[in-house]
Amino acid sequence: MFDYSFISSLSCARKLTWLNLTRTSISSTCFLQYLPNLEILDLSECENLIDCDFHAVSQCHKLQNLYLSFDKVNPKTIKDIVSCIPQLEILDISGIFLKFFEVTSIFDQCYWTLMSIYLSLDSTVNEKDLHRDTI
Numbered sequence: 001m002f003d004y005s006f007i008s009s010l011s012c013a014r015k016l017t018w019l020n021l022t023r024t025s026i027s028s029t030c031f032l033q034y035l036p037n038l039e040i041l042d043l044s045e046c047e048n049l050i051d052c053d054f055h056a057v058s059q060c061h062k063l064q065n066l067y068l069s070f071d072k073v074n075p076k077t078i079k080d081i082v083s084c085i086p087q088l089e090i091l092d093i094s095g096i097f098l099k100f101f102e103v104t105s106i107f108d109q110c111y112w113t114l115m116s117i118y119l120s121l122d123s124t125v126n127e128k129d130l131h132r133d134t135i
Contacts, residue, residue, distance in 0.1 A: 007031050021046060022067075029056040036060075042067040044092065051077045058084035069118065070095035075102035083109040092118040 010016075011034035018040040027048040032038070038060045043049065044067045051074050057066065058081045066085070068078065069092045078096075082088055088110045097120050098106075107117070 011035070027053075029053045032056040033059050037062055039063060040065040043071060044069040046071060049073075054078075054081060057081050061086065063088060065090040067092040068096070069093065075099075075106065079106045079109055082106060085110070087113050089113055089115045091116070094118040094120050096120060 007028070007030075010019075011031040014034060015037055016035050017037050019035070019038060020040075020042040022042050023045045025048055026043075026046050029043070029049065032041075033056060039062055041057065041060060041063055042065075043054075043057070049071060054068070054071075054073050054077050057063070061084070063085045064087055066081070066088060067090075073093075073096060075096070075098055078093060079102075082091065091106075091110065091114060093106070100121065103119060103121065107114070
């Protein structure tokens, strides 16, 4: 687990715009509330984080790039997070196997600003699932 003094120091870095914690043993994201200028956040492969830890990401309102690949995060949590980030441009949720309806639900929250999305579909998704009926 990350040392308490490291997390305390990180929470003082209020001008920080880019934070990459890929593959770290971080077990809390409470410090994110103290990083109001964060634009790029990479929490990929942070195996100790659970769904409630990811909700702190939604407090990063300037976030433009969010990387959550290969994390243990629920699709509903992803949807909740992206609905709170108004200018999200890049979302990486690869390695989190999603059903098609989960992808569309997430996409519906951020499609107006999203420029790139990286994702993995559940193996049960087939081509007919990708066609929406239009009214």
